[in-house]
Amino acid sequence: MNFFAYLFQDWSANRQNFKGQLVLFLFRLVQVFNRYTITKIIFYPYFMLYRFFVEWHLGIELPRKLTxxxxxxxxxxxxxxxxxxxxxxxxxxxxxxxxIGHKKLANGTFSNCPRIGNNVDIGANVCIIGDITIGDNAIIGAGSVVIKDIPANSIAVGNPARILENK
Known part of the structure; x- marks a missing residue:
């Protein structure tokens, strides 16, 4: 994938949503600069600008090491x-x-983070924590708390989330 295609790969998924386009463009750019030590040094001010603008000002935490x-x-x-x-x-x-993140275990360590499949639709106010997997084409309803695996092609809702139906 060429450089510009990489930076704009989320552009069409966020049509009519300039904020989403801007945030994901800035995120992809910070990922490019994060690949090599020399670019980390040269573009250190950009990392600070990204953190200030996207995380602090817009309230969206997408760390540069996120996959x-x-x-x-x-x-x-x-x-x-x-x-x-x-x-x-x-x-x-x-x-x-x-x-979306890890949880603290009883022994004071942290669990692994969730793995989310392709084409997953996550509703508003959802909390997904722990070493879990959400399968492809799943839908997580608004306000759900997901602490267990969600199989592919299913709909999960509630606190704690339960499988409502398979699509």
Missing amino acids: IGKGLSLYHGQALVVNKSVIIGENCVLRNSTT
Whole structure:
């Protein structure tokens, strides 16, 4: 994939959503600069600008070491927090006030982070925590708390999330 195609790979998934396009463009650019030590040094001011503008001003925490497939859509990306160890597949949707990350275990250590498959639609105010897998084409309903694996092609809702039906 060429440089410009990489930077704009989420552009069409966020049509009519300039904020989503801007945030994901800046995220992809910070990932490019994060690949090599020399670019980390040269573009250190950009890392600070990214952190200040995207994380602090816009309230969207997408760390530079995060792994995201192409075609991510951000709907109303306010209060969105994603841990740097999360893996998100292609063509996923994230909505506002969503938290995705690890949980603290009884022995004081932290669990692994979630792995989210392709074409997953995550509703608003969702909390996904722990060493879990969300299968391809799953839908997570708004306000759900996901602490167990969600199989592919299913709909999960509630606190704690339960499988409503398979598509």
